[in-house]
Amino acid sequence: MEFTPAKLNLFTFFKLPSAFWSGVRVKSISPEVCEVTVKHRWFNQNPFNSMYFAVQAMAAEFTTGALVMYQIKESKKNISMLVAQNKSVFTKKATGRITFTCNQGNAIKETIQHAIDTKEGQTIWLTSIGKNEKGEQVSEMQFEWTIKVRG
16 A cells, blocks of 8 residues: 555545544655544534544554554565554643644654564554644653564
């Protein structure tokens, strides 16, 4: 798969339909950074008139997971990936359009190369920051990814 916002959004439609129907959309991806947005609306709300935490988690996780997938493809190796744990901190009500950003593509690349070199599974904690339209942080989510070369 080519890593463009359009292709990744099509991927969510077929492979992550709950994210797609909640409004999670990739806005940009490069080897280093992935940005995903989601707009607060009736479908993804909680009883407190803000975005349900699980919707934020889907968007945040996708910023990290898309970068892991991107770097795995670049390595040209058969590598498995799986989230082992996650942590979240919510600092403000998530209303309006929220943009999640992960900028750890280089760290992912290094971790994948270490897994290839050592033939041992590796883990990496990746962070995605969610900000509202005013640039205020609404949440910070961390995901521990496990990466292992198959075969």
